[in-house]
Amino acid sequence: xxxxxxxxxxxxxxxxxxxxxxxxxxxxxxxxxxxxxxxxxxxxxxxxxxxxxxxxxxxxxxxxxxxxxxxxxxxxxxxxxxxxxxxxxxxxxxxxxxxxxxxxxxxxxxxxxxxxxxxxxxxxxxxxxxxxxxxxxxxxxxxxxxxxxxxxxxxxxxxxxxxxxxxxxxxxxxxxxxxxxxxxxxxxxxxxxxxxxxxxxxxxxxxxxxxxxxxxxxxxxxxxxxxxxxxxxxxxxxxxxxxxxxxxxxxxxxxx
Amino acid sequence: xxxxxxxxxxxxxxxxxxxxxxxxxxxxxxxxxxxxxxxxxxxxxxxxxxxxxxxxxxxxxxxxxxxxxxxxxxxxxxxxxxxxxxxxxxxxxxxxxxxxxxxxxxxxxxxxxxxxxxxxxxxxxxxxxxxxxxxxxxxxxxxxxxxxxxxxxxxxxxxxxxxxxxxxxxxxxxxxxxxxxxxxxxxxxxxxxxxxxxxxxxxxxxxxxxxxxxx
Ligand SMILES: Nc1ncnc2c1ncn2[C@@H]1O[C@H](COP(=O)(O)OP(=O)(O)O)[C@@H](O)[C@H]1O
Ligand SMILES: [Mg+2]
Numbered sequence: 225x226x227x228x229x230x231x232x233x234x235x236x237x238x239x240x241x242x243x244x245x246x247x248x249x250x251x252x253x254x255x256x257x258x259x260x261x262x263x264x265x266x267x268x269x270x271x272x273x274x275x276x277x278x279x280x281x282x283x284x285x286x287x288x289x290x291x292x293x294x295x296x297x298x299x300x301x302x303x304x305x306x307x308x309x310x311x312x313x314x315x316x317x318x319x320x321x322x323x324x325x326x327x328x329x330x331x332x333x334x335x336x337x338x339x340x341x342x343x344x345x346x347x348x349x350x351x352x353x354x355x356x357x358x359x360x361x362x363x364x365x366x367x368x369x370x371x372x373x374x375x376x377x378x379x380x381x382x383x384x385x386x387x388x389x390x391x392x393x394x395x396x397x398x399x400x401x402x403x404x405x406x407x408x409x410x411x412x413x414x415x416x417x418x419x420x421x422x423x424x425x426x427x428x429x430x431x432x433x434x435x436x437x438x439x440x441x442x443x444x445x446x447x448x449x450x451x452x453x454x455x456x457x458x459x460x461x462x463x464x465x466x467x468x469x470x471x472x473x474x475x476x477x478x479x480x
Numbered sequence: 481x482x483x484x485x486x487x488x489x490x491x492x493x494x495x496x497x498x499x500x501x502x503x504x505x506x507x508x509x510x511x512x513x514x515x516x517x518x519x520x521x522x523x524x525x526x527x528x529x530x531x532x533x534x535x536x537x538x539x540x541x542x543x544x545x546x547x548x549x550x551x552x553x554x555x556x557x558x559x560x561x562x563x564x565x566x567x568x569x570x571x572x573x574x575x576x577x578x579x580x581x582x583x584x585x586x587x588x589x590x591x592x593x594x595x596x597x598x599x600x601x602x603x604x605x606x607x608x609x610x611x612x613x614x615x616x617x618x619x620x621x622x623x624x625x626x627x628x629x630x631x632x633x634x635x636x637x638x639x640x641x642x643x644x645x646x647x648x649x650x651x652x653x654x655x656x657x658x659x660x661x662x663x664x665x666x667x668x669x670x671x672x673x674x675x676x677x678x679x680x681x682x683x684x685x686x687x688x689x690x691x692x693x694x695x
Contacts, residue, residue, distance in 0.1 A: 280598055305606060313604035323599035327617045327694055336613065337603035369694050382599075389603055 231256040231291055231424060232277070232393060238285030239272055239448075246272050247283070248448040254393075257422040261435035261456070264445035265471060270428040273445070274395050277426065278315040279308055290314065291392060313341060316386030320398040322378040324370040330357060330381045331366045334388045341389075356384035360414050376407030383414055394418065396427040400434075432475055436460050444468045486665050489656050496652035497673045503566070503638045503648055504677070507573040508631055514578020515630075519585035533582065540579035546640050548572050553644040569641035577634045584630055588622040589615060621692045628685030635678055649673055 232254035239247040246269045254260050262270045275281040277288055279296050288295040295311050297304065325333050334356050335349040344352065357363045360380035370378055379399055386394060396415065400408045412434050418425065419438045429435050435442060435456065442459040444452045444467075452459055452468045463469050514536075521533030540548065552561070553568040563571065592615050600610035642651035653670035657663045 278602060280602065309601075309604045309606055312602055315602070317599075317602040319595060319599065321595055323593070323595035325596065325599070325614055325618075327621070337600075337605060340609060340613070341604050371694065385599075385603070 230254065230289075231258075232426070233289040234273070234277070234286065235289070236286040237273060237276055237283050237288070239269070239276065239281065240284050246448050247276070249286075250445075250448075250450055251286075252443065252450070254424060254426060257424055258441065259419055259423075259425045259427065259439045260441045260443060261439040262426065262428045262443045262445060263430070263432065263435060263471075263475075264443075264451075268445045269448045270445055271397050274397050274426060274428050277393075277395055278312050278317060280317070313337075313389050314392045316389060316391035316394040318379070318383055318386055318394070318396045318399045320401050322370075322375070322382045322402075324378050324382055324385070326370050329367050329369055330362060330373070330384075333370070333381055334385045337385070338388050352388055356388045357381070359387065359417070360384045361410070374407060375403045376410045379403065379411045380414055383411075383418075387418075392424065394423055394425045396425065396429070398428055398430060401430055430475070432460060432472070444471065446471070482662055482665050485660060485662060486669050489660075489666070490669065492656070493649065493652060493669050493673060496647060496649045496670075497677065499646070499648040500635075500638050500674070501677060503569055503573070503641065503646070504631075504635045506570045507577055507634055507638065510570060510574025511577030511581050511630070511634060512627075514575055515581025515585050518578055518582030519589065522582060522586050523589060537579045537582050540576050541583075545573065545576045545637055546643060548576055549640060549644055565641070565644045565646045568644060569638070569646045573634065573637055573641065576637070577630060580630050580633070581627065584626045585619075585623060588619040588626070591622060592618050621694075624685060624689040624692060628682065628689070631681055631685065632678055635681065636674070639674075
């Protein structure tokens, strides 16, 4: 039997598309309440790694564990579907392009899954929608369709939608990369709030300042490997690897 | 132009137009059914179903609808399929329309951004729950207009069943030409009635399309 001691555990993750090896033996542990940021150049495999956590992209090798249960279990198709659907209820995910359901209002976006999967009454569903949208500061737009919201507002609704399932873990894949610069802060504020509530989070981001201010640990990835990993003070201020230094020089040049 | 004659035969043409409408409605319903099944097959997870769906589309779009009708109506009895002309017309045209609708429906479904299904699956929805609650409601809205085009084509294609002697508009026009020797007036009258049917259908489609769009 495997000894399960970390909240999230990625063991020897390997992923290939044909002959292209996108993830090369990556291991990562995240403790309950921890926030880990993943940084690195475009194409380095950050999204692939994050999407392996809820098996949106299946690994070709390695294991992912959450709270003592293996996510990417080897099961027959039907059983696996059942298992993964249950696992995903515990793993919230926020996408770069929001992926809000355009045919549903903010309220309906938030309550669709809880209603369907947890059988909430109409009353409880409404309460949940108000609660979650309040949390992201979108209560005043509760009956708006996504087409009438700004990018930042859409992303905040998308976060509320994920939170409504009461996940144990939140994954953010460049949640602010598609936003106009002036809309980035409102989304970062929401993520900061989650951090204060000790939500366990894995955040793929291009925003070094934000990463430095909220995360407990930073992972620098390049070409499918973790080049450097450590607390933000070290990785951002005193990186030990040349590749990290070079990457940070490019990315902090504007910010300095 | 013989307006008197046109007015005299007009009631009989109205009866024939009613047959054309019945043909159109039944064909559309059968077409939608076949189209839904065809699209489901083409998008299936199973290779055999995908192949069957693709074969259905290429066979029925790759041959003239008239030949399909002839095979069904004239050739059918040879292999034990006995249908009256109206039945053969509906079934033949319905299966033919279904091949076009298969592509329409499939096109609308695959045009939905894949992030939509991902978001739904991420929340814990099953493949089917995601399809039914997230993909189809969006795809259905996109389908209204192109299915309207299919409907337009299908109504016009009902004229083909005159060739297997279903007494609809085109057949009726031909029959009255036999007794009146006025092809210009008779075809004009038939054409006019087709136009009215198609115009009304087009308006209904436009109305529905507007109604289902999200504001
Ligand atoms: N479906 C796919 N098929 C083939 N290659 C892919 C696919 N998805 C991602 N890749 C490749 O995997 C690599 C890592 O991609 P990704 O994880 O998206 O990087 P990042 O998020 O760090 O920018 C890239 O080289 C990308 O081209
Ligand atoms: Mg990415």
